[in-house]
Amino acid sequence: MSTNYSLSLLPIEIALLTGKWDKEISDPTNSAVNIAQLVVDGSFRAALTSSLARAVFRTRSNDLERPFSEILNLSISSTADLVQEELLHLALAVACLHAFVQANWTGPDLNIQPLQVLLFDFDATPSITEESIAAKAISELAFGGEPAYHLAQVPAFLRLAQLLLGLPYNHVQTAPWWRLRAAIVHQQVLDELVAIPDAFLSSIDPLKSTFASRPDIVGRLYLEIGLFEHHFSQDKSAAEYFVKAARATGLEYELTGALGKRTKFQETQLSQLVLLAQSRLNIDDDELNKKAETAQNAKEAPKINDGPAARNTNVPETLPLNDDTLLEQTEFTSSLPAAEGSRLNHIDPSSQPPLHPLDQCILLSLCLNVRNTSPLHGLTTEQMAPYVSRVILYPRNWTVHTMALLLRSRLESSRTRTVERSTLQLQALIDQMPTADSTLSDRLLYFHSIPLPSKWEMEKELAIRFLSLGVVKSALEIFETLEMWEEVVKCYGALERPEKGIAIVRDLLEGRKAEAEAVLSRGKATSVRRKQVQDTAREAKLWCLLGDLEPAHAVEHYERAWKVSGETSGRAMRSLGGYYFARANYPQAISCLKRAVAINPLLARSWFILGCACMRVEDWEGGRDAFSRCVAIDDEDGESWNNLASMYLRMGSDKKEVKALISESNQNDEDEEKKEGDSASTLAYTNEVGKAIPFTNKMLAFRALKQGLRFSYDNWRMWYNYMIVAIDVGELSEAARALGRVIEETAEKAGAAAVDEDVLERLVDAVARAPADPQQAVESGEAEYAVRNPNEGHGLLRNVESLFERTILPRVSSTRIFRAYARLLTWQGRWEDALKAYLDGYRCSTAGTMEKGETDVIRWQEAVNEVEEIVDMLTNFGPRVEGYKWRLQGRSIVRTFIGRTRDFEDEPEWERLMRLQEELRKEE
Template sequence: MDALESSLLNGQWDSKLHTDLESRPAIAMLAKDVIDGKFREVLTSPWARAFFRASGLQDKSYEESFSWQLPSVTDETEKEFIQVILAVASLHAFIQANWTGPDLDIKPSEVIVDVMNPTLISNEVLDMKAVTELAYGGEPAYHLAQHATFLRLAQLIFALPYHHCISVCWWRLRTTIIHEQLLDEAVPLPTDAHDLLGSLLQTLTGDTGDRDLAGRLQLEQGRLEHIFCHDKVASDRFVQAARATGLQYELTGALGRRTKFQQNDLSQLVLLAESRKRDDSPAEAVPDDLADQSRTPVNVSNMTDSNLPVTLELNDDTLLEQTIFTSSAPSSTTSQLSHLDPVSQPPLHPLDQCILLSLCLNVRNMSPSHGLTSEQMLPYVARVISHPKNWSVHTMALLLRSRLESARTRTVERSVLQLQALVDQMPTADSPLPERLLYFHSIPLPSKWEMERELALRFLTLGVVKSALEIFERLEMWEEVVKCWQSMERTDKAVVIVRDLLKGRKEEAESVILRGKDLPSPQRGKLDSARQAKLWCLLGDLEPDNAVEHYERAWALSKETSGRAMRSLGGYYFARGEFEKVIPCLQRAVKINPLLSRSWFILGCAYIRLENWEGARDSFSRCVSIDDEDGESWNNLASMYLRLDSFQNISESDVNGEDQPSKAQSFSNRTLAFRALKQGLKYSYDNWRMWTNYMIVAVDVGELSEACRALARIVEERSAKTGAECVDEEVLERLVNAVTRVPAGFSQSAGDDDRRRDDVNNPNEGHGLSRRVLDLFDRTILPRVSSPRIFRAYARLLTWQSRWEDALKAYLDWYRCSMAGTFEKGETDVEKWREAVNEVEDVMDVLRNFGPRVQGINWRHQGRSIVRTFMGRSKDFEDEAEWSRLIELQSELRTEE
């Protein structure tokens, strides 16, 4: 890669570029101005004046208006370099205006020259046109984004053909990430959009490549996957980025204290991390003040560096500002990090800090929703906050800490105040712009409006609705405004706001619609169609009686590009049970934006109601591919495989005239159902219904070990409420059958060793299953519930093990719970009595078989007692023929004695 391209990507001027200053000084100085944040000088340079000449911008799109000519440059390589430099300047100018601050000192009207209209078009019209063109995939772009023209210009320049600058594909990736953050919802990209990144990464990871650049690229690719909720792919990218930069890290434990009154040291989570040693350079060298602090704990709250964001103190009467580690050695770690002291770790390179923050995001994405998630994330954030080295990176770390602390009572106050401080610092010039942009593309820093929106949502969680409402109205986020009024049960007020917007009586009408009066009316309609479509959808949500009309109007107004309109209409029909109408609406919606799992889920449910099992299967498959933590979708997907299994069996039977289905196909569907449920249970561990489905399917496919585990979970979850009903006794008996059908002992005949090995190792049969089934009885079922069938199944298992005394006890427990053992005087049901007589005979057979094998038990006396007690309770049935059988039992027991 050319050194000039590398410097632009890094955001740092390479000292090796002195040759470029001699050979092509004008281009090199232009690039240096971009790196230094002097966008006004770059975008008003003679090359920019020539390049940004438009023709008929009022009536044409941006793409049609520019010819992108540099008549004074004949060398194609130099021309491409200049194009890239101007595009980077435009992109970073947009980022400065909307992300990093401080306020931008140049406007689009100072850059663009329309040769057909020497009188410059206003900045408002230019930005409005750009916002309209930035709408993509049916999702509108945020209409109050400042100077959106610069982003649109960067998009178009990077879209030009390039043959010499290999870094263009990377800049396209960066532009795409910014564009995605501008849209209301993430929208998928063309599959070939970033194919060139693979070859570029190979170049960077080669023997002569730049390790830090390779790490940056993989980190940014992971960021894009994170936006699309592809968590596993993002995780792999972040780990690869750490390997590329040489970052070593490990989450472990060390003794320490977290509260002021804690007397005993307890194990605390700590992240050990160390950057690789880099060549000393002005940009990478550790500052002297930080180097002095590298072996001592840093209290960031007391730092007074004016170039860093304000870090607020906790000021809590119980919690310490930060964990104080009292051990100089971690509890367990790898050999590479064993030399690190948890009390005083060395500062990390800012790029490695970016990777840790991304890995921290990955902890949130890849973990179930429980308390351990925040506890795992805090050490990542604390490791970055402990040694602040860059404005943007430190801002992101403080933002993540604020999010983590928002759910805890003792930290929620600092959480809100810290977020407010981060919002307030954006327009200030407390740090130089190049520093703010240096690692911007490597962190998921939200835009100004997103950060303010987050603050407003935080206010809502605290019940400060009025302050939240003021922020939403200032940001013109009307959907959130409507939700605020609905939360206050003022739907009428919300309706008035939306209707005023549509009629041009509110501020957005002035900023979006009225400003377009200078343009012909067709163009004006095009500019605000996406926003108007969304407003009509909001009105449809607020007025259910006219919802269909409003949603269809939004669909027509957007020229059939509004996914929101079709999602809302499909949801409306679904709520009213009109499932035939749901499917075409949601099919259009997912075609426009296939990344929204909720649309796929409702579509799948509609298919289920219409018994279209294949359509439902495909829909739920898309749900879990988008969000693999959606346990409900995994459960529904498994159900669809089972439905397809039954449907295919019936179809094949009809076609072939046979009763036997295709066993291979049937087993395949059931196996897929089993795997789907197994995956879904990772994220719905407490859902007993899913465990029940899993148990039944596991038995069906022969995974009896998993069926045993599932039955245990069901009993744990439901025994307190439903008692013995929570035990599927048929499944329990099948588990016992699977164990007992294998001989308990083995002969020494030939081939017996192989059979014994299989019986011991097979977890679904015989000895391999016996321990799990015994644990199921001893640890889970019997301490909680009991029933005759449970005790009888338990007794059979003990008999197989030749545990005669325990087996006899289990059979006697069965009898006590059985109909005979609970028979009461005054019972008049003769059929019930006859069944009880059979049970008395059964228990007598058990006593005869097991009694002689158990020492110290008078089984005959116990048998006589059982028969005598039963006969005493059922004297009303002395005239029945079966009464003689009881007399016989008494006689036999006396004779045997």
């Protein structure tokens, strides 16, 4: 019986996932199915107050000292059908989760409160109120040492959803997916992200095959996993899932160009970026779609002011730009994209077909990825804008359109002509949330498929926007309403009233100021016992904030926060560790930071400071572990990659340690290439020290630096470190590239000192070791087909030649540089060029720059040697250059040098100069 029934669960689970009830599902005798339908329809009040729900939410105790898991029973009865009970638990969990989302994300206002669901004995315990339940839920939602936002509405519903989803499910297959959704919502309630076990995502893998025949559901699954990775800043993994989602739904898209105009007075058509996109999913035949198709068939370019966005009353208002120069949207004047061979060149850029809302969600997510994987420059905005415009073009869903408008608002916030609409649009999005301009089911339909921020996060974003515009008092009012005291303190700092911020924090801690309007309403009736029940995580955070504001008593306040939180406040240990580090008390800093990262291991900054503290006490293994965690969290942190390399080069050669390093390096390689900033530690070790470093460690350092330079391309210190290590491990081609980058970045200020001449000469030596004849440089076969080693001989030649001719010689010059270049030319048999290089080197040398009146004998003796050397070069190479008057050149050099240095006639070396001059005359 159970097996047959479980087969029929899948359509119900799909309805819960997608938010659309399948009319073919009909079982009027099954109360659990009826409740599931109520949940899909958004009738949470009816579902959560039903008789079956009351049986689930019955309480065992009125003691709020006990956790919710002990207060509630959450089971129907021992004789109930287990399949029906699991379905009921899932439906109620979804109802609780979506009720919390409705109250804090989508609106409209919720019509049910937790105490209408939880059946306490109010006669026995009249002190149980909505406020006390909310305070308890907020306390239990604190996770990993991070407090939950204390003004979140109806937090008990999120806690109930967690408890229900935490029950065992043997027949319901989609429970892991709902756990993923609840986890993403929970993370957004916390002050900082907190790590989730690795097995969390693996439990969802079976669903990919379960829904293999449903591309829309598989697309949702990949998209939501990608958004989960996005929340944890795993941008590369998120990008892969977004692309998988697009492939699953069959979405075709291409960023290309088409001729068009962007301004009202533009006469010349220019190529404008446009995103061409087309859905394969079936689009519902609703009124909006009919309007969009009508516009497409008529080949009318949809206008934001006079198009689907304006005509559809079920989506947020799209504010007009009203600029005297810019058009509302790009006006494409060509019916074809500029790029030839485009897969979507049949689409008219000015009249594209409507997209399925799920595909719109994917495009918005891809747009997020453009932001996360591109440098912070203007091109990023230009890339993102077409994605957003394509979604705004045909509004399909309230929540999706809200997210698109929010993204456009963010993009426009940095441009003077659009900043006004940007701010007004953000305000409009906040204002429209409580309204009932669309149904709740419509708002929840794609909520989990986009990264829509909560109400308080949007209001915080508005306040930050006000701050950027210099409207500090308006920002302060919002922050005070949201009770985000850190931001309030920053505002008072900007207003040059820091003492006001300190007074507010002290008033909060001492009970003279309540933290919520709900608490204020209780007035003086708040008892000492009630205050003790309040969220300790919030109190600990306030003590930390006070420690930031009062450095003289910082340690006392941070330790008080640690004690108040029951030794669970990661913020307290992070602050205390940073305090000790800034005062060079590194052992204490390490102790505190190790506690902090044990509580919340996702904060890269804590790991970085811990690594730096370990470096100061020469704990190389500890530093390696810390910086490894930094790059695992943020693989674009070039500074951490550099310091990780430094740790490898300082570690000993213990065999067990080397094995561990090899394993770690392989893992990093699997993760592939991994921010910018000067390194906290640069590598500078002599050959003697280098010989004591295990080669394995050198290779690990080389790989770490190579990955880090992808994200710190302008950091010359890292390039210098990379050059030194590359030379040491035999990667001479990379060493040449690194030396070039160092010179490009530093030659303007450092001159010839920008060139590490020892490294340059080693590169030339590596080329010249091989036979000059390519035929002799290979053991067998023809030279042109031979596989050449890029780190020696002819394989390295091109890089070294380019280094001299394109990088070094146009910027700097010195005797050693010219001599090294001359040796390279000599090896190639380019005698005339080699002589020219030697002569250029002589002109830069001591002899070439010596003037009359020189009195330094040692310097003069050195110059005599240089004169002899250049004459030898002329004698050896001059005859090989047809028509070259090398004797005349040599006599001229010797005669000029003798004429400038006659003050040294009494020195023994003077006779050598005379003989050299005589020999040149005889040869002539």
